[in-house]
Amino acid sequence: MNLERVIFGFFIVLALTLNFGFVIGEIDNPDHHSTLELFFVIIVNLVATGLKLGDRSQIGAVLLATSLVADLQLIAAAITWAIAVHVSEVGMVPNVMATIVSLSSGALVANIISVTMLTGETLMMRR
């Protein structure tokens, strides 16, 4: 057993599961999507990105790319939230909630690709 694999796999899968948990529910209903969960999704995703830095293999480069995509989408979602509630004073209307959830759904797709590739690489190693 390789410790790096454990930590690596843990963060990548956790990013996916938290992301899924945040996205699930009615797309424009603020009661179904928790701010705290989005916060944790972003933190776990950033940690996963950090762990991927430095890998010089091909698969490592693509994993880093998907992780960066997920970060970008999630941070965009967070910024939308902040602007709606604090800057423009529109408030958490269904329209804004739908934008936030659709941005995080994009991040979910990137996370699914990450996990698929991680599984594929592990299967190919066969040791």
Added chain:
Amino acid sequence: MRKSPSSSRVTYIILRYMRRPIIVLITVYAASMLGWTLIPGLDAQGNPAYMSFFHAFYFLAYTVTTTGFGELPQIYTEAQRMWGIVSLYAGVIAWFYALGSIIRLVQNPEFQQSVAERRFAKVVARLREPFCIICGFGNTGALLTRGLTDEGLTVIVVDRNPERIKTLLLRDYRTPVAGLCADARLTEHMIEAGMLKPNCKSVVALTQDEEVNLKIAVTASLLNRDVSVMVQSTSETYEETLATLGDKVHIIDPFQTYAKYLTAVIENPAIHSLNQWLAGTPGATLDQRTYPPKGLWILCGFGRMGHWIRDSLESQGDATVVIEPNPSASDESLDGMIVGRAGQENLLKADIEHAVGIVAGTPSDTDNLSILLNARILNPNIFLLVRQNRFRNLEVFEAAQADFTMMPSLVSARRILFLLVAPLLKSFFETLHGPEFLARDGGLNAAVDALAKTVGGAQPRLWTLDTGADAGALRRVMRDGTAISLDDILRDPENRDRRLACLPLVVESGGDPVVMPASTTTVRLGDRILFCGTPRAVRLLEATLNNEYTLRYLISGVEAPRGYVMQWLTRKMAARPVRA
């Protein structure tokens, strides 16, 4: 690169052929249009009206082309009708003349040749991958093309015979093969074939004409110093000139190659099965070994090749009898020479009942087959070694079931193929043939046994690793000062304790080849290593040498951390004092 001359030639031929018809067409159109604008007509009210140039051209467009689209703006006057007849007939005749000229142009063989050349030049100009030029698509050329394309190399063929180029284009190859029907003696054709391009790896001259081969070799080695040249030659006068061209030129004497090979086979038949197996001949395995017996041998056919074989047999202590219908004056007085055809009578005279082996080595396949059949009737246990000259007689020779059937063109083609795809194989065979290796009893057999044990099976792959050029991961690991042995890189990435089904045949370190190196040999930067293994093993080996993490794992047995964070953490943990 110089611009190819064929593209300008196509334009020139078109211009030369079409000049007159085009001028005739323009003149007829101009005269008709002018007439139409000058002849007065009548408009709907009966006033005189003149046609514009546009209307005149429009009228010609649907009449002269015999389209017959009849849009009549108004009733024509009698004068207009008269002019209409003139312009219609003149125009149709001019068009038929032009069409006839186009058909003649397309059928012109010179034009077809130029168009084919231009298409060929375009294909060559687009090539980015390394390729070989083969001049002469005969027996050897066809076999070599097959071998090279099976190895994944692109091949350009130049042959003077259009029939051969046609057969080439009808065949199915794994990589693209372009063929040009042209005289390889002309430098411009060789340039068209891409001789000056940096990705042209080698030029192979295999035409029937020695002089043509010499010309190709001289042109290629003078114009492109990086290209390696393989040239077929049987005459010593040409070989002297070829030898002055430098070490990039390899001379292949098909008779000498064949005779040497035959001699080697008589000395140790394992070399034949090894050769067949390495070349990927279907059905060839390493355990097919038949030993030629010792005793009296009969040689049928006594040309240059016959001399070689006789010398070799006599040096091994075998007695020989020669049957040859037209011996040279110096050979006639030879001991054991029977002048005449190798029919039953002469075979009996040669004491075939007590002979152990016979070599049917005449340049005629029919003669060789009849010798084989006669010999078998007279002595059913005799060892039969037969020379097959033509590839198309394959089925007959297979049915004849001699102990050894060998084709000179196949032996030459295989030698050139090995020189091109695995140059290190030459030193492998040379060393295995060499005196010190033969002295060690079973030197070759030991190598064959090792290959059978490690690789085994059918259709192995040969792969030359150039540590100076490919395998980036290997170089990075070497730069750290980590010592890498052959044993390390041949570990199985799936299970470190197992080895890949792959054997290093030759390691060339600083121009000094080592054959069958020990597994502890250290790999150095700039080494060239020839591997032979199963296709799967070679693929895994290539992958290992390009993946730094796998390679480091195979060397050390420890999976190194990949990310910066984990690397930092590992260093921290290693620095921490171990608690008791």
